[in-house]
Amino acid sequence: MSSIRARLTTSFAAALLATMAAFAVTLFVARRARIYDELQRGALAQVELVLGIVGQAELRGRRLAAVGDSLVGPVLTPDLQDVLDEIPGYFLVIRNDGRFLYFSPAVRRFSLDTLTRLQDAALAAPTSGNARVLEFGGREWLVVARAPRSVKSTLSRVAVAVDTRSRDQALSEVLGTLVVIAPLLLIAAIGVAYAIAGRAFEPVDRMINEVQAITDGRSLHRRLPVDEPGDEFARLAITLNEMMERLEKSFGGLRRFTADASHELKTPLTVLRADVERAMSPNVVRAERLIALEEALHETTRMADLVDSLLTLARADEGRFDLHREPVDLEPLAHEVFETAVILGEDAGLAVSMPNLEAATVLGDFTRLRQMFLNLVMNSVKYSPRGGSVEITILRSGRTVAFSVRDTGIGISAADLPHVFERFYRADRARTRKAPTGDSPLEIERGGFGLGLAICQWIAEAHGGAISVRSRLGRGSTFTVTLPVAEIPESSATAVASVAASPG
Numbered sequence: 001m002s003s004i005r006a007r008l009t010t011s012f013a014a015a016l017l018a019t020m021a022a023f024a025v026t027l028f029v030a031r032r033a034r035i036y037d038e039l040q041r042g043a044l045a046q047v048e049l050v051l052g053i054v055g056q057a058e059l060r061g062r063r064l065a066a067v068g069d070s071l072v073g074p075v076l077t078p079d080l081q082d083v084l085d086e087i088p089g090y091f092l093v094i095r096n097d098g099r100f101l102y103f104s105p106a107v108r109r110f111s112l113d114t115l116t117r118l119q120d121a122a123l124a125a126p127t128s129g130n131a132r133v134l135e136f137g138g139r140e141w142l143v144v145a146r147a148p149r150s151v152k153s154t155l156s157r158v159a160v161a162v163d164t165r166s167r168d169q170a171l172s173e174v175l176g177t178l179v180v181i182a183p184l185l186l187i188a189a190i191g192v193a194y195a196i197a198g199r200a201f202e203p204v205d206r207m208i209n210e211v212q213a214i215t216d217g218r219s220l221h222r223r224l225p226v227d228e229p230g231d232e233f234a235r236l237a238i239t240l241n242e243m244m245e246r247l248e249k250s251f252g253g254l255r256r257f258t259a260d261a262s263h264e265l266k267t268p269l270t271v272l273r274a275d276v277e278r279a280m281s282p283n284v285v286r287a288e289r290l291i292a293l294e295e296a297l298h299e300t301t302r303m304a305d306l307v308d309s310l311l312t313l314a315r316a317d318e319g320r321f322d323l324h325r326e327p328v329d330l331e332p333l334a335h336e337v338f339e340t341a342v343i344l345g346e347d348a349g350l351a352v353s354m355p356n357l358e359a360a361t362v363l364g365d366f367t368r369l370r371q372m373f374l375n376l377v378m379n380s381v382k383y384s385p386r387g388g389s390v391e392i393t394i395l396r397s398g399r400t401v402a403f404s405v406r407d408t409g410i411g412i413s414a415a416d417l418p419h420v421f422e423r424f425y426r427a428d429r430a431r432t433r434k435a436p437t438g439d440s441p442l443e444i445e446r447g448g449f450g451l452g453l454a455i456c457q458w459i460a461e462a463h464g465g466a467i468s469v470r471s472r473l474g475r476g477s478t479f480t481v482t483l484p485v486a487e488i489p490e491s492s493a494t495a496v497a498s499v500a501a502s503p504g
């Protein structure tokens, strides 16, 4: 049974069948008890009628038995016999000497054997009126007996036997009705249930077809229609739409990332190939060959940097990057970054300063924090023209500490600003590209891969912090990293401070 519709209908049919069976059994049992009750009450009424007629006759002082018993036993006076003969049914009147005074016409027609059995049953039946069920003459009988109320009566009891065939007949009628009607009802109900389930699952079928069409890979921009807002299918459609939006975004990102990465690798590879070809050419002089090899080495280093950055981001995406968290005092770290910035700034003709340096310790990975701070400082140097300035500050505010790098560089346009932390994003590539002069070993080339800030953002967020930028085109930029301050007990804070202060 594959479809939910079929399974639902089968379960419904099984539940309905069980309910109907329970209903039929209950009806049957109740009806049976009722018919039995009715039979018993009918028999008792008959007993009372006969007792009443005979009792009235006795009250009026009349003899019950005809004078002189007949050969078979005492007989009722003919006029009384005539009256009782008019009453239908099987009953007998018994005198208090235990002899039978009267048999109803139906009883008189019994065979001797059946009559004997009835007589025994009549004598054995309790006079309380409680019925007894007995079998004789090939049938089942309900036997009820009652004694006259008057103690002076010459009667011992009147007994009535009721044939239970009428009860069985009524019951088989009930059973017959159930057998005919129940399957019809069942079939009709199953048909209705199947149709309702079909209608209810129609949107699912449509949704399956739509999702199949969308997920073929080329139609991820399409969305599922939301028919009845609020119902379960609408909620499912909205959830699927949201999921597809996320998928579309991440597939797009992945496509862009792969295209950008291949593109970034293609350029240095082409340069590398040209350099190697130049170096291998037999007509090239030694000095030129060395220049070609140096350029090849430079491109190889660039490629290695790119692959390193890609690996860092890929590992970060997968959550496989272990940060070695330890209390890191930002003061010595800032000094180290500042010293590097001063050297880089000298080459670039920039004034580097660190006017504010507030003490703070964060819990983090020293190497990664240094990588992030250096990256920001190097960007400021890269994107600031000669004569400008770069300012590094560390300011503490409550439970957070902010590391800022402010420059008077080329700035970032409002259109580029929201994207600078995206992978491979470079604001105005032509503007930022500057070939190295080769004058200094620390010289940094403008026009990196556009991965530096993405890595910085990951490092800041991995430390529970955030990175932000304020910038105006032509006026300069300020990058700020906020990090939570480490909660370190006094004793270990002193230990950390003394370790940081110790030489080496």
Ligand code: ADP
Pocket (backbone or CB within 6 Å): 379, 380, 381, 383, 407, 409, 410, 411, 412, 420, 425, 426, 427, 428, 432, 447, 448, 449, 450, 451, 452, 453, 454, 476, 477
């Ligand atoms: P890149 O390796 O290209 O510098 P980043 O991810 O570090 O890559 O920076 C992305 C882009 O943001 C850069 O290409 C540049 O256009 C812009 N940018 C970053 N820092 C600065 C800055 N201090 N001043 C001006 N532009 C900047």
